[in-house]
Amino acid sequence: MKRYLSGSNWLLRQCRMVTAALLLSTGGLMAQADIYVSVKGSDAAPGTLQRPVRTLHKAIAMAGAMKGKAVQVLLRAGVYYLDSTVYVTSDKAGFRSLKIQPYRQEQVTISGARPVQPAWTAYQPGIYKAKLPLAAAPDRLYLNGHAMPMARYPDYDSSARVFNGTAADAISEARVKGWKHPAGAYVHALHSGEWGGFHYRVTGKNSNNELTMEGGWQNNRPAPLHKKFLFVENVFEELDAPGEWYYNAEEQTLYLYSPKGIDLSSAKIAVGKLEELIVLKGTREQPLQRVTVAGLRFTGTNRTFMRTEEPLLRSDWTIFRGAAIFCEYTEQVTVTDCILHELGGNAIFFSNYNRRGLAKDNHIYNAGASGVLFVGAPDAVRSPAFRYELFVPWEQMDYTPGPKNDNYPDGCEAAGNLIHETGLVEKQSAGVQIEMAANITVTRNTIYNVPRAGINIGDGCWGGHMISYNDVFNTVLETGDHGAFNSWGRDRFWRPERNIIDSVVAARPDIRFLDAMKPTTIYNNRFYCAHGWDIDLDDGSGNYIIENNVCLSGGLKLREGYGRIVRNNIMINSSFHPHVWLANSGDVFTHNVVTLPYAPIAMDHWGQRIDSNFFMSEGGLQAAQALHLDAHSISGNPQFKDAAAGNYQFKPTSQVFKLGIRNIENSFGVTNALLKKQAQKAPVPALLIKGAPVAGETQTWLGATIKNIESLGERSAAGLPDQNGVLIVAITPGSVMEGSGLKKGDVIIRLGEEPVNNMTDLLQAYLQQRWMGQSVAVIMRNQAQQKLNLLLKSAD
Structure with a gap:
């Protein structure tokens, strides 16, 4: 009887559990809602599969009214041309969670352009014109989905290294003389030091045929325009090459030099309208939570190069806080499996307060500015300064460690994204940009064909970043003095005068890591830089662990900073570049494989330890030992398994193991099968120095x-x-x-x-x-x- 009761109690408990599970399941189903959208729908419809709404705006408004529900907005196939930016805001977000995605993986495109149907008539050989009344002159013209160049000099050249074509006489007196009404044109040029670019809007010309312009605020270290690398666009008299276009706002007439092989009567024409497509935004008091954007295509945004006016502390950057997908004051926002292309500005931007934001497995290409950005607010920084040459006086400085508040991205991630052909307009840009942020993970991304850094960290605020398993190559293609990975550390204590830093840090050693509180780790990446260093820790970058990376071209540079540990890296066809280190830096460089002799510049202090490294040339080792370094280092042939195929793991007989050097995992970049198939392969450089040559080699x-x-x-x-x-x-x-x-x-x-x-x-x-x-x-x-x-x- 006792056992029977015990068994009955067990059975009763099981029944209760099943009943509770069913109730939860039913409740969960009742708490879910689907809203359907179709380009053929009507915003007066209820949003069902049979009667979908027509616009994403209407679907978001309906989702916001569904209190406490997990809402899916399911878009049917087609191109959705937005009349205005779609806003998802916390004050109108009654849903428990929101997911915006295609219905059953149908192809859905969200466009910021406006389709037009010009009635073309012949103007000159190859050039057609059409009356096109627009409220304002368009910034972009899309022909069959591809952005066309404005009428420009010199003409667009896909093979030209900088700006797809530049000329020293782009704005010369002789050329300007031939322009009747240049107001509205744009002048684009590199910084004279090739540290990014400048952009100007032409307001007119004077009697000496000199342009009057406004702009030039796009770089936080101003300089004259580069004398060689510049071009001008949106000038009617320069409409002389297939694909170029010009809009005369006064005549409301569009001119197009027809590309070869294009039938304009059937071509799809669209003009730019929006800078941002979806804005996900909460407030400091009420963050927007649990929103996912998945599987969509985003395209057709206007360029934003004249909007990049906000300086980012003392890095070289200024930015525009905007993007095709812009997230601010959010928690658990995910952008995944999306394609973002033919954009005029940034692709994905996490601005100010963000927690657990994720950009994952997206394909970002043909963008005017950066790929993925994590940028906090200056009000979170203690004693901020905003120009290279400006600083807060010591007596006014806040010596409290860390941020002032939580208004910055923390615990966010860019993972598995394929990012290439970004920075088409803005040359101070990056595949992934981090500034005024903490604990950002950048992992398994493939980034290439960019004008400046693939991954950039603009300051030491506040460290804790993990940069791992990325494949970053063909970087710094249009600029110079930079890295595939680049950082600055011009934090609150930093000064260009190293003797001042030495004296201050000697008196207050705790000042070194007031901002760079946690170490940033660069681990198991592959880097290749075209015109600089593969890893470039510039101006004060401190508190880094750099381990298990393969550098394919430019090696590794450490400029002045503190607490950098560099170990177990391989530098193909290059070496270690120590520049102007500070006293008592605590820097360590051990167990690395280098090809060339070190390349020091103005080195009065050599850190904590430089030893136990492997040199591929005897001369390199001898040069290091002449500097009283590398007492226990050796030289020879490292015996890579297959350098010709890019496998730099070592054969079991390699002498590197005697030093404690370990094999690096030969795994980099995206893992998503489709993106992996689409990604370009990293270059495999010829191994020019293999160790001591044998006779007859x-x-x-x-x-x-x-x-x-x-x-x-x-x-x-x-x-x-x-x-x-x-x-x-x-x-x-x-x-x-x-x-x-x-x-x-x-x-x-x-x-x-x-x-x-x-x-x-x-x-x-x-x-x-x-x-x-x-x-x-x-x-x-x-x-x-x-x-x-x-x-x-x-x-x-």
Whole structure:
């Protein structure tokens, strides 16, 4: 009887649990709601599958009225041209959660452009015009979904490195003289130091044919315009190339030079209308929560280069707080599996207070500005300063560690995104940008073909970031003095005068990490920079752990800062670049593999420890030991498993293991199967220095087959006094070296200021000088010395 009762109690408990589960399940179903949207619907409809509403605006309003429900807004296939930006705000968000996505994976596009149907008539050969009444001159013209260039000089050239074409005479007196009404034109130019770009709106011209302009606030370190890299657009007289267009606001007439192979009578034409498509916004008191945007395409936004007026502390950046998808004062907002392309400005922006924001598995390309941004508010920063040369006086400085309030992104993430061809207009941009934020994770992204950094951190506020497993390459393509990963650390204590910092930190050592409170970790990434460093920690960047990264081109630079630990990284065809370190920096550089000798600049202090590194050239090790560094380091061939395929793990017999160097996981970039298939592959540079060459070994260098002078016969044939030099065994027709005038049988004995005794010397000198584009070589030809101007460019 007792056992029976016990069993009955057990059965009763089970029944109660099942009943509760059913009630919860039923309640959950009752708390869910679906709202359907179709381009063929009506906003007077109830939003059912059979009777959908027509606009996203109406669906969001309906969702906001559904108190406590988990709402799905399901869009049917089609292109939704927005009349105005869609706002989802916390004050009108009665839902428990909101998900905006396509219905059953149908293809849905949200566009900020406005479709038009011009009635084209011939104007001049190749050029057509149409009357098109618009309230304002459009910023963008889309032809079959692709943005066309405004009438410009010089003409658009997809192969040109900077701005797709520049000219020193773009705004010269002679050219301006031919422009009847240039007001409304734009002048775009690089910073004179190539630190980003400047943009100006033309207001007119004076009697001397000089343009009058407004603008130039797009860089936080002002400078003159670059004298070579500039162009002008939106000038009627420059309408002279297929694809270019011009809108005459006074005549309300659109002019288009028809691209080849395009039938304008059937082409889809749209003009730009909006800068932002979806804004997700709460307040400090009431954040917007639990919103997901998934599986949608976003396109057709206007450019924002004249809106980037807000300086970001003392980094080189100014920004416009806006994007195709803009999130501010939000919690648990997710943007995932979206395609964002043909945008005039930023793609995804987490601004000010955000918690657990996530941008995941998105494809972002052809954007005028940055890909994903996490940028907090200046009011969260203690003792903020906003220009490189400005600072808060010591007696007025707040010495409390950390942020002043919580008005910044924290615990947010950019993961698995494919980001490329961004910064098409704004050159001070990045694939992922972090500033005035904490604990941001940037992982498994593939980022390439960008004008400046792939990943940029603008300050030390407030650290804790994890940068891991990213594949970042073809960066700094249009600018200079930067990195594939770049950071600044011009925090509240920082000054350009290092002696001042040394004295202040000696008196107050705790000041070093008032802002950079937690270490930022750069772990297991692959970086490749075209015109700078693969990893560039600039001006005061401190409290970093840099570990297990593969640097494919520019190596690693540490400018003055504190508490940087660099270990177990591989630097292909480059080296370590220590610049102007501070006293008692605490910096550590150990267990790394480097190709070239270190490249120090103004180094009076060498940190805590530089040792136990592996050099791929004996000369590199000797140079380091001459500086009283690397007492326990060694040199030789690292024995990579398959360097030609980009696998830089070591064979079991490698000597690197004696130093405690570990293999780096050969896994970088996106993991989403579709994005992985679409992503471009990182370049695999030829390994120019492999360790000590063996007798008779040849290598290929810029189209020349080279070898060491090893025999008396080779020495005699060249008329050499010794066996120093590099013999040219063969020249590939059409190669860089053939174009430089080098011939079979020549012997290179000097490159620039560097003597060339062997192949290692030559390749080492080349790797150090290639940024210049050319160098003077001393060669032996027909038993006489000659000088030859050699063109240098990356061998890969």
